[in-house]
Amino acid sequence: MIKFGLIYEICRPEPFDGFISEQETYWQAMEQIALADELGFDNVWEVEHHFLEGYSISSAPEVFLSAVAQNTKQIRIGNGVRLLPPPFNHPARSAEVGAVLDIMSKGRYDFGVGRSITEAELGGFRIDPEDSRPMLDEVLPEIVKMWTENPYPGYEGKYFSMPERPVLPKPFQDPHPPIWMACTQPASFDLAADFGIGVLAFGVGAPGKIVDSLKRYKELIKTPSRQVGKFVNNAVAPATMMYCAQDPAEALEMGGVAALWYGAQTAKLFAPWAGKDVKGYEYYTNLVHDPEFIAQFSRPFEERIQDEYSLIGTPDKVAEGVQSYVDIGADQIICMIQAGRIPHERIMSSLALFGDEVLPRFRTG
Numbered sequence: 621m622i623k624f625g626l627i628y629e630i631c632r633p634e635p636f637d638g639f640i641s642e643q644e645t646y647w648q649a650m651e652q653i654a655l656a657d658e659l660g661f662d663n664v665w666e667v668e669h670h671f672l673e674g675y676s677i678s679s680a681p682e683v684f685l686s687a688v689a690q691n692t693k694q695i696r697i698g699n700g701v702r703l704l705p706p707p708f709n710h711p712a713r714s715a716e717v718g719a720v721l722d723i724m725s726k727g728r729y730d731f732g733v734g735r736s737i738t739e740a741e742l743g744g745f746r747i748d749p750e751d752s753r754p755m756l757d758e759v760l761p762e763i764v765k766m767w768t769e770n771p772y773p774g775y776e777g778k779y780f781s782m783p784e785r786p787v788l789p790k791p792f793q794d795p796h797p798p799i800w801m802a803c804t805q806p807a808s809f810d811l812a813a814d815f816g817i818g819v820l821a822f823g824v825g826a827p828g829k830i831v832d833s834l835k836r837y838k839e840l841i842k843t844p845s846r847q848v849g850k851f852v853n854n855a856v857a858p859a860t861m862m863y864c865a866q867d868p869a870e871a872l873e874m875g876g877v878a879a880l881w882y883g884a885q886t887a888k889l890f891a892p893w894a895g896k897d898v899k900g901y902e903y904y905t906n907l908v909h910d911p912e913f914i915a916q917f918s919r920p921f922e923e924r925i926q927d928e929y930s931l932i933g934t935p936d937k938v939a940e941g942v943q944s945y946v947d948i949g950a951d952q953i954i955c956m957i958q959a960g961r962i963p964h965e966r967i968m969s970s971l972a973l974f975g976d977e978v979l980p981r982f983r984t985g
Contacts, residue, residue, distance in 0.1 A: 621983065
């Protein structure tokens with residue numbers, strides 16, 4: 621049975637004058653998540669971003685997720701993702717924060733990890749982009765040890781070192797929360813499979829492009845070569861824009877325009893990689909020169925929301941999109957609902973309609 625999640629960037633697009641405040645953006649997100657909890661959504665994911673004005677003001681996701689945990693009953697909360705390079709977050713602090721979130725949610729916590737794909741964030745924390753992947757590779761197994769060993773024996777590495785210490789508290793879930801990784805390029809899917817962890821598929825471009833990567837991941841994870849956790853999480857969760865309305869014109873006006881805005885903003889994040897030869901970021905350098913990738917932004921959004929995997933439209937159209945994800949073997953669909961300038965009340969009505977007319981079609985037993 622496929623699961624349903626939400627993801628929040630906490631978008632607040634320009635121009636800011638006449639739009640909702642930063643405070644309202646956060647509290648509206650809280651109301652939306654509370655409704656999703658009542659409707660039966662399974663997960664809510666919160667990003668960690670820095671310095672990306674307009675695109676995301678979610679710089680302290682653990683604070684927000686802790687509040688979410690206290691205002692919900694069933695929905696799981698998760699980092700989507702926590703940035704693991706030590707200049708962003710010391711590994712011991714990641715272990716501690718994750719454990720407390722697991723405790724405060726009474727075992728409803730998922731630990732999603734990533735390294736950042738924007739020059740603004742990496743540069744802001746003085747991280748050499750070529751170090752970001754090996755930083756994640758070094759840190760992730762140590763966080764698992766911090767959760768499961770007492771005392772933690774200490775570590776001497778290239779990117780961080782610390783002496784033996786009791787890293788406390790320990791997570792509520794035994795032996796630790798499920799681990800996931802953000803994947804936006806095929807090589808990341810392969811790495812997640814090697815690690816034996818789940819995939820948060822934040823792909824760029826048409827959602828259907830993840831199909832080949834998903835199939836390869838499902839095969840590779842049968843025999844993970846570098847399993848980091850105490851158990852394998854073999855789930856794939858693609859993310860996509862969702863807007864459900866009885867009126868197709870409303871879906872186009874609200875969800876279609878927001879999806880177009882979000883796609884354009886995402887493309888801007890990759891623009892600084894153009895013309896650069898950075899190890900580990902070659903995919904993004906090539907992407908900004910890919911005619912097919914560029915062409916998608918000139919397609920009318922009336923056409924784009926008719927794509928097989930689109931979740932923008934009437935309940936029947938959205939259900940067809942969900943079924944497309946079911947057919948390729950996705951384990952969860954992560955819906956982006958708060959993007960662009962969709963008014964809060966429209967987001968709430970879209971969520972309610974999805975919960976009433978789409979979600980029940982995929983619940984059995």
